[in-house]
Amino acid sequence: xxxxxxxxxxxxxxxxxxxxxxxxxxxxxxxxxxxxxxxxxxxxxxxxxxxxxxxxxxxxxxxxxxxxxxxxxxxxxxxxxxxxxxxxxxxxxxxxxxxxxxxxxxxxxxxxxxxxxxxxxxxxxxxxxxxxxxxxxxxxxxxxxxxxxxxxxxxxxxxxxxxxxxxxxxxxxxxxxxxxxxxxxxxxxxxxxxxxxxxxxxxxxxxxxxxxxxxxxxxxxxxxxxxxxxxxxxxxxxxxxxxxxxxxxxxxxxxxxxxxxxxxxxxxxxxxxxxxxxxxxxxxxxxxxxxxxxxxxxxxxxxxxxxxxxxxxxxxxxxxxxxxxxxxxxxxxxxxxxxxxxxxxxxxxxxxxxxxxxxxxxxxxxxxxxxxxxxxxxxxxxxxxxxxxxxxxxxxxxxxxxxxxxxxxxxxxxxxxxxxxxxxxxxxxxxxxxxxx
Numbered sequence: 001x002x003x004x005x006x007x008x009x010x011x012x013x014x015x016x017x018x019x020x021x022x023x024x025x026x027x028x029x030x031x032x033x034x035x036x037x038x039x040x041x042x043x044x045x046x047x048x049x050x051x052x053x054x055x056x057x058x059x060x061x062x063x064x065x066x067x068x069x070x071x072x073x074x075x076x077x078x079x080x081x082x083x084x085x086x087x088x089x090x091x092x093x094x095x096x097x098x099x100x101x102x103x104x105x106x107x108x109x110x111x112x113x114x115x116x117x118x119x120x121x122x123x124x125x126x127x128x129x130x131x132x133x134x135x136x137x138x139x140x141x142x143x144x145x146x147x148x149x150x151x152x153x154x155x156x157x158x159x160x161x162x163x164x165x166x167x168x169x170x171x172x173x174x175x176x177x178x179x180x181x182x183x184x185x186x187x188x189x190x191x192x193x194x195x196x197x198x199x200x201x202x203x204x205x206x207x208x209x210x211x212x213x214x215x216x217x218x219x220x221x222x223x224x225x226x227x228x229x230x231x232x233x234x235x236x237x238x239x240x241x242x243x244x245x246x247x248x249x250x251x252x253x254x255x256x257x258x259x260x261x262x263x264x265x266x267x268x269x270x271x272x273x274x275x276x277x278x279x280x281x282x283x284x285x286x287x288x289x290x291x292x293x294x295x296x297x298x299x300x301x302x303x304x305x306x307x308x309x310x311x312x313x314x315x316x317x318x319x320x321x322x323x324x325x326x327x328x329x330x331x332x333x334x335x336x337x338x339x340x341x342x343x344x345x346x347x348x349x350x351x352x353x354x355x356x357x358x359x360x361x362x363x364x365x366x367x368x369x370x371x372x373x374x375x376x377x378x379x380x381x382x383x384x385x386x387x388x389x390x391x392x393x394x395x396x397x398x399x400x401x402x403x404x405x406x407x408x409x410x411x412x413x414x415x416x417x418x419x420x421x422x423x424x425x426x427x428x429x430x431x432x433x434x435x436x437x
Contacts, residue, residue: 022232023257029225030253033145036221040213047209049309051393052316054203058196059315062187066319067338067392067429072184072200074177074401077208079215081402082160082376086131091164093123100124104162110154117161132157137227138219140374141354146249146278148355149223153374155358160377167380170404211398214373232260239263243272250274322391322410329417336386336414338431339397340407344384345436350420365426367418371396379403384426386414386433400428408433 051073058069094100094117103116117128132151140156141147150157181200188196226249233245241263242248248256250271259266299307322337329335349364351357354374360366360381370389379399385407387396392409400407406428411417414433418424423437 043213052312056315093127137223145226319393336411340400340428342406
């Protein structure tokens with residue numbers, strides 16, 4: 001992927017005044033995003049099949065809860081905890097430079113602190129520049145160019161750096177995973193243990209691709225489109241055509257290119273109406289199907305190797321997007337899918353948008369619809385995670401395992417059943433959340 005070089009081209013294009021230069025760049029960014037979307041789905045099989053095969057076979061061999069099996073993935077996806085080589089370079093540089101550490105903790109706006117670190121002499125300035133140039137344009141609020149990219153939320157970027165620099169390693173982690181692996185393995189019939197070892201090794205090897213494909217593929221491509229479109233939107237606002245630069249994100253490539261070439265031809269009212277509709281309507285409550293569902297080919301009609309792949313896909317898919325438990329709320333108890341071992345009591349912080357993660361305080365229980373990569377900047381504050389959507393292979397579950405905190409996902413209605421500030425007990429083994437105040 002040519003993410004860094006495209007980032008440089010975005011900076012050049014957005015600084016240029018030539019209309020045709022921006023239009024050409026927009027076309028390049030949209031084409032890059034299209035390629036990245038295709039790669040996203042090509043990458044699916046590389047991690048879904050190994051992880052799904054592990055889930056499928058262990059379920060056939062023994063009565064082991066899949067949350068325990070997935071718990072064996074802990075530590076296999078460092079990028080889910082925001083641990084990229086570029087950020088680790090920043091951590092090493094700042095920890096070795098007392099003056100830079102003081103800059104990091106200094107007051108002032110997040111933009112000012114980041115600028116001071118970028119211009120700091122030596123390894124720190126170089127490491128910060130590499131990190132910001134590589135990840136500053138990645139979308140962090142969601143999975144689409146309508147979502148903010150990192151440098152639009154400098155407070156989150158700075159929080160991520162501070163959390164990484166202050167991070168303490170868990171010396172017992174590797175031994176804990178080894179002990180749990182041995183415990184799960186002991187429940188597997190002896191004749192299948194060698195196969196279990198192989199499947200586990202393959203699953204742990206491929207597991208990280210689920211989140212890596214976003215960081216190194218989609219998020220950068222989406223962020224570059226957003227930056228280019230927003231530049232066009234700012235120009236149209238300056239020309240008095242648009243009321244809000246973000247309205248241009250509601251257009252398709254043809255509409256955007258036409259607007260840049262001839263602002264007077266833009267239907268600003270239509271774009272504003274689309275924007276208002278999107279803001280008023282959540283994409284968290286989609287219909288179960290669109291159109292008429294296609295008939296499913298009976299598994300027995302397929303060759304045995306294809307059947308194995310299909311079974312693995314089915315096992316993984318069920319763990320990614322689990323259907324919420326029917327009657328998930330009974331009195332003070334909310335039920336979901338167990339996704340992170342342990343039990344934790346804390347204050348619930350109901351967050352409905354990634355832009356509000358800054359409301360989290362030390363020890364809070366994050367209660368949200370679903371998590372996005374932006375949460376990694378705030379994870380050191382969180383004691384547990386509860387979500388409306390997703391299963392034990394969802395982003396929230398993976399992040400919880402990487403940080404070693406309890407999680408209950410796929411509750412269906414936690415964000416409406418739990419009040420902000422309410423005290424709750426999250427049990428990541430039973431998949432329950434109890435309201436205690």
